[in-house]
Amino acid sequence: MSNDVIFLSELIAEHARSAPERPAILIDDRHIGYGELDVLVDRAAASLRRDGAGRGDRMAICAATSAEYLIAFLGALRNGMAAVPLPVAAAVGQLDRMIRDSGPTHLLIGAPCPAELIAGLKDSDIRVITLSPDLPGEAWAHWIAAEGGQGQPFPRPDADTEFNLIYSSGTTGAPKGIVHSHRFRAGVYSQAQLLGFDSDAVMLISTPLYSNTTLTAVFPTLAAGGTLLLMEKFDAELFLKLSERHRVTHAMLVPVQFRRILARPDFDSFDLRDYRMKYVTSAYLAAEEKRAILDRWPGGLIEFYGLTEGGGSTLLFAHDHPSKLHTVGYPVPGHDVRLIGEDGKEVAAGEVGEVVGRSASSMTHYHGRPDLTEAARWVGPDGAPYFRTGDLARFDADGFLVICGRKKDMIISGGFNIYPSDLETVLLGHEQVADVAVVAVPSTRWGETPVAFVIAVSPGVDADAIRDWANDRLGRMQRIHALVLTDELPRNALGKVLKAQLSEHFVTMHGTA
Template identity: 50%
Template sequence: MQAEFDTVAACIRHHARNQPTHPALQDEHAQLSYAQLDALMDRVAATLQRAGVRQGDVVAICALNSVRMGALFLGALRAGVVVAPMAPSSSPEALASMLGDAQPRLVFVDAAAPALVQAAAQLPCVALEPGAPGQGWDDWLAPAGSQPQPVAVQPGDAFNIIYSSGTTGVPKGIVQSHGMRWAHVRRGAQYGYGPDGRTLLSTPLYSNTTLVIFFPTLAYGGTVVLMRKFGALAYLQLAAQLRITHTMLVPVQYQRLMALAQFGDFDLSALTQKFCTSAPFHAALKAEVLARMPGRLTELYGMTEGGGTCILDAHLHPDKLHTVGHPAPGHDIRLIDEDGREVAPGETGEVVGHSPSMMNGYHGQSDKTREVEWFDAAGKRFIRTGDVGRFDADGFLTLLDRRKDMIISGGFNIYPSDLEAQLREHPAVADVAVVGVPSEQWGETPVAFVVLRAGGATSADELRDWFNQRVGKTQRLADLRFTPELPRSAIGKVLKRELREAFAAQN
């Protein structure tokens, strides 16, 4: 996979010829060998072309993980068609916004996406399974043996549009190129992918978190096992039964695995490589995962927009678990101040990055694209992350917080992550998020939302007093509230906007 450029679809064709019976995709109901996957991709590509969907056109997929969804995604790529995967859990309004932005020629849905019916009323739908709206999959799909017209794909051609609202709730379509995806494949050479690899994925295929592992596994001839929905016990059962070697989990999933009483009952000795990304991965949890789960642990810090990635091989740097690692080879990560000037070594600033894997831009939103771009004095293009961080003397990056989540109280900058780390020291605290809320006296003031451990014995007032005695005056909490769980996105990011809104509604 060291070619300067190739396509994932071409890699699958190669494996179909050289290991035709080797399993490629698997879920709880179905399995496809490489020969079967390759043939189904041809049928999908041919059917799209028959329907008048041309190279560069967009199709949308709103569905949960399945072998059929994966094969559809890959088949569309073989036809040079751009895929826009969307979350079935999206509100009708968000779906309408995404569909209006993507302007897909076809929309593929499963039974998990009933809200899409209203949003996509004027678009032709294809049902991936019974109970979903639109033309049935078997009726839509061209006959076995159908062959598509070949297309020539260039590195700059659009591969997919990933809709990432972050925590703002406003969908933005991130256009990623074939060249960007190929850079992810090439990076995978160091992680032991190959025909003997078996990757278990429980995060959704509409998330870049999943795709950065999904495509390299297949490009190197391994097997991808898809879970429709994550459950800690079901995950461990599959990982042990199938002798899983690679996996991607977000921090809250690692947290749930570690908390499971039966965790030690499962043989996970086949695990060689674990990944984590998409949300803050706290040092104590990293240490617990290293101690209890076999295999290497690699944290990937970056954005769906690309720009730059930091990599922490936690198993090699147990003294750096509070960081997100150092810049990946060929990635240029810098820090800038509020005026867009680079900060001095050791100072704090916004993280910006440049790399071979950068988005083309936000689909149809050139103004939004310009907002996240930063250019150095030589005109080199960087992507702004919105994260605030600091490099240590060894070149490891410590993240302090999201710039927009930073609390300015009485003129002092307060980083919620510092307060959250202190609260996690209390034995009764299982999870926590700190947000800034309006204050007449200070402008903003910090408020904590806490999830207690089972059997945690403390009151909100006692916990707040415990905390306030341990921090500086400017960091003291104005309020602390218990909550059964924190609101999270599909890939585990805490939705702090929702916490601020909930606090405002209660006051």
């Protein structure tokens, strides 16, 4: 195996030697410099080795954001292990299946991880370490080795050694274990300079650490020697106060967070002049919303498009391309992104097709599911494997990618393909529409037909009037069957709308269209 990557653990050790006092992690009133972080990572790694764990083993983590969470994650890597960050909001049964599927030697738990999870694991040999006195397990402070107890140097991993096992959100079915290698991660943080990360960066992290979205900001920051400012839980007001107090320069946010922050009437009163870059990913952000961010929030805006599984990704430097805000940018350097049709062949220029891609930043495989791994691959004319995203898109004349929606979300009405994002873009142009999701519902006449769920700007609006306004601006086959006003849209932890729930809700309440 090749070791042609720079390993994150080695970069942290290098920062510890060159700038030990430079802050690596800030959370609440706690300040951890790179020198202290390196020692703590060594102690966590030594504890894992003392317990008999090593290369090829895994450490699972189910806890809220904390410094210990990151120390455990990095300690596992330094000991040649992989980390398994678990979604704390998942049901106990789901968490139990993920843990048994991944087979960790250790489990770090903390609030809000449910205590019932531990009771269900009594028949396992997993060593449980706890960050909370209210949860069973060995206390972190007692478990972690004393300073200087690491003994022999830790073995250097290979580039293709497993880095982490991340479970998908499960919005399209049962969660799947996505395996990333050190090569994959290096492919992300090696782009740090391109994305504006450096040792002066203060990155505000407000999304959960189990999410790949979060990790794509955490690791480049640490790789560059910057500072991570951690929020245990997102709150728009606190986010703005922390940004002002710590002179934050960077933040990774999902669209729903941007909306909540910009919706605050006091937003313009906060001093955000130190911001150099914001990043957005994980869900659709309308062109009008990107424009508002650029107009009202200092610094640039970069939109990431890609999946946890990796493959081909794109970047939109929104501040450099104000006329392309309806797109998700162009392929990242070194990423090959193509579009294929139902016949498995590349589509003609300008046509809509499924996004496939390949790069060094591609998952290794789905853990324990060779069938799903194979189903996710598309083989190009040259025999090279690409990853299928399930997203539908087209390239514009300048090579910018325009997302049309998820393949599974496409509405086929009377044999005509309707892309929900087209309808959502029109509806967001109405002054009374704050947010919207368009879904397919069964139709006895058309097979499927579009229904819109709308969050209104103010109460008392006429749903039929908004629908008619939109239909006047849509093509004949795109017209919306019904528009439902709602107070909120169901979302997962990263703000992705759970469209299947909306469709099921409509059918339950109204039957087929």
